[in-house]
Amino acid sequence: MENTEQYHKEEHHIISYADNLKVWIALLFLTWLTITIAYITGSVAIALVIATIKAGIVLAYFMHLKFDSRILTILLLVTMTVFSGFIVLTFFDFALR
């Protein structure tokens, strides 16, 4: 029984209410920023950079990657690398036609 207790007491990081709210406010700010910049410059590149920052914040805090086992982050990077490979190869195909 002691063993089970210990097993259930696996380290679980708790993100505080305040930190969750800070992340929420940061995401709202970046949403406002991306709309404003889109009206001023119309640049898709800047919009994508901001979207990537937002995605990083969601992944790190809301999806707990910053506090979970490293293996999840590594697997995510592997997936994104494979996906980047698809993008590069497809664009090569189109560029060299």
Place this chain on the structure above:
Amino acid sequence: MSTTTMNIAHDEHRDDQASKLGMWLFLFTELLLFGGLFLVYSIYRNLNIEAFRAGSAHLDIFIGAVNTVVLITSSATVAISITAIQNKHYRLAKNLLWFTILAAVVFMINKYFEWGHKFEVGLYPGGDEFNALPGGERLYFVLYYFMTGLHGLHVIIGAIFIGVVIAKINKGKQTYNNFALHENAGLYWHLVDLIWIFLFPLMYLIV
């Protein structure tokens, strides 16, 4: 000997780490599913830059922005509900999850008005207004309907998933030290948010 057997029988088999890993593996397939669509989008956008801009001008940035705020806020409420369940604040955890479902409903109602308006003016694949558009703009709208439609389907599934978690909390099957399903539903909902974070600028903001 018999007591040992009984102890084992009473101890429910659980592996939260593996359960979370399984959820992530599923999320990777979702990322590649939407990734493929984003790839198609980026290729066709490169070939039809002006047409995609013209197509995007048909969308209402205001509704898109409202839906972005709705999804980000609902993502925050799911994240906070996980903090709440870990602190044994069960009522708060459930209320936050109900709020998330409400946000999903608001998102879909906005989507209904958005799509409904376009359908009324014949701006759907096969509609008169659609058929009169140049090829590049038709491509934009086919991708618009497919990608936001598939995303909307995920919103509905995510809301149902969260409803199941609320029922499990009510039955005492998700608790402060046993909330793997709650966490996995949260991960799914955040993925829905993540995809929208990219869909919103690419579909609405190409001004």
